[in-house]
Amino acid sequence: MAKMKLISVNDLSLQNEGYFAFKHVAFSLAQKEIIGISGDNGSGKTQLLEAIADDRKVDSGEINYTPGVRIGYLPQQDPQEIYQTTRKYLEQIRKLSKKLAVRKDQMDAMITYLRLSPYLDRNVNQLSLGTQRKIGFLAAVVGHPNVLLLDEPFIFQTDETILNMLDMIQDLKDNGSGIIISASQFSPNVEKILTTQYQLKNGRLVTPEKVATENLQFRIHADSIAITKELFKYVTSNQNNLLQMQVPAQLKDKIVSQMIALNYQFVEVEHH
Numbered sequence: 001m002a003k004m005k006l007i008s009v010n011d012l013s014l015q016n017e018g019y020f021a022f023k024h025v026a027f028s029l030a031q032k033e034i035i036g037i038s039g040d041n042g043s044g045k046t047q048l049l050e051a052i053a054d055d056r057k058v059d060s061g062e063i064n065y066t067p068g069v070r071i072g073y074l075p076q077q078d079p080q081e082i083y084q085t086t087r088k089y090l091e092q093i094r095k096l097s098k099k100l101a102v103r104k105d106q107m108d109a110m111i112t113y114l115r116l117s118p119y120l121d122r123n124v125n126q127l128s129l130g131t132q133r134k135i136g137f138l139a140a141v142v143g144h145p146n147v148l149l150l151d152e153p154f155i156f157q158t159d160e161t162i163l164n165m166l167d168m169i170q171d172l173k174d175n176g177s178g179i180i181i182s183a184s185q186f187s188p189n190v191e192k193i194l195t196t197q198y199q200l201k202n203g204r205l206v207t208p209e210k211v212a213t214e215n216l217q218f219r220i221h222a223d224s225i226a227i228t229k230e231l232f233k234y235v236t237s238n239q240n241n242l243l244q245m246q247v248p249a250q251l252k253d254k255i256v257s258q259m260i261a262l263n264y265q266f267v268e269v270e271h272h
Contacts, residue, residue: 003030003031003032003033004030004031004066005028005029005030005066006028006029006030006031006065006066006069006146006147006178007028007029007052007063007064007065007066007069007147007178008028008063008064009025009026009027009028009052009061009063010026010061010062010063010064011024011025011026011060011061011062012024012025012026012048012051012058012060012061012062012063013025013058013059013060013061014044014047014048014051014056014058014059015059016047020044020203021044021047021048021203022044022047022048022200022203022204022205023203023204024061024204025048025061025204025205026061026205027198027205029147029178029180030178031146031176031177031178032173032174032176032177032178032195033173033178033179033195033196034169034173034178034179034180034181034193034194034195034196035178035179035180035181035194035195035196035197035198036180036181036182036183036186036190036191036194036196036197036198037049037180037181037182037183037197037198037199037200037205038182038183038184038185038186038197038198038199038200038208039182039184039199039200039201040184041184043200043201044200044203045151045182045200046075046076046151046182048182048200049073049075049149049151049180049182050075051063052071052149052180053071053073053075053149054071055073055075068146069146069147070097070100070143070144070145070146070147071145071147071148071149072139072140072141072143072145072147072148072149073140073148073149074133074136074137074139074140074149074150074151074153075136075151076151076152078132078136081124081125082123082124082125082132082135083123083124083125084123084124085120085121085122085123085124086116086119086120086121086122086123086124086127086135087120087121089124089135089139090107090111090135090138090139090142091104091107093139093142093143094107094142094143096143097142097143097144100143100144101142101143101144102141102142102143102144107138107142110138110141110142110168111138113164113167113168114134114137114138114161114164114165115161116131116134116135116138119131119135128156129156130156130157130158130161133153133155133156133157134157134161137150137153137165141168141172145172145177146176146177146178147177147178147179147180148169148172148177148178148179148180149179149180150169150179150180150181150182151182152182152183152184153165153181153183154183154187154190159229159232162187162189162190163189166189166190166193169181169193170193173193181194187233187234188233188234188235188236188246189233189235189236192236212248212249212250213246213247213248213249214246214247214249214252215236215244215245215246216244216245216246216247216252216255216256216259216266217242217243217244217245217266217267218242218243218244218245218259218264218265218266218267219241219242219243219264219265219267220238220241220242220243220264221241221263221264221265223263224262224263224264225262225263226262227243227259227262227264231245231255231258231259234246234247234255242267243264
């Protein structure tokens with residue numbers, strides 16, 4: 001059975017001071033689809049998501065929304081400071097969607113899952129950027145949107161929080177929503193949930209070139225040292241004292257050396 005199309009982007013172009021933020025962009029988002037859009041800082045990803053969220057006018061082209069589409073949007077930067085408490089702000093956002101929103105007990109479970117309970121009675125603007133981003137993510141989700149737009153959702157987040165956010169994104173997808181995630185680059189854990197991946201390059205939306213990767217395995221010992229965030233983004237599995245990583249082939253030797261220096265035993269490598 002064909003999945004219902006939620007949004008169609010047709011020949012979209014936008015110029016900023018004579019330069020194209022993006023040009024002739026065309027794609028569609030369907031139910032149960034997660035699209036990833038990567039690109040360098042300043043490549044136009046934010047402006048594209050703003051246009052889809054109907055928060056920015058474009059120079060040409062059009063965006064068609066299927067009737068009944070409800071958009072949840074996490075911008076890269078919140079346009080205004082929020083002086084309400086976390087509790088009051090999230091409940092207010094939830095009530096805006098009325099019967100379509102998640103139930104209060106469901107929202108409470110999400111708050112617990114993202115470890116936001118200690119901040120419920122503190123003003124949002126007084127919290128760290130990472131915590132504010134988690135609240136913004138939850139605010140985009142509690143209205144139970146069928147289209148979710150996430151601009152750099154994982155910055156300032158711990159590895160545990162990112163995995164929890166990915167679980168919630170996957171759950172939305174499984175329940176029929178379409179999701180667009182933008183980021184400078186995607187870790188293997190994020191790439192695993194993407195249905196379609198694009199790159200915004202020189203203003204054009206293109207399919208990213210396939211990067212040769214290799215799967216590495218390391219045995220964890222009692223004296224193994226915690227790996228850095230830079231290395232953790234390549235981890236795909238950590239079970240039974242065996243750490244598996246998917247790394248760019250050109251970085252294999254460097255990463256193997258770093259892991260050995262942290263007292264991990266290199267087990268094997270599989271080519272892809």
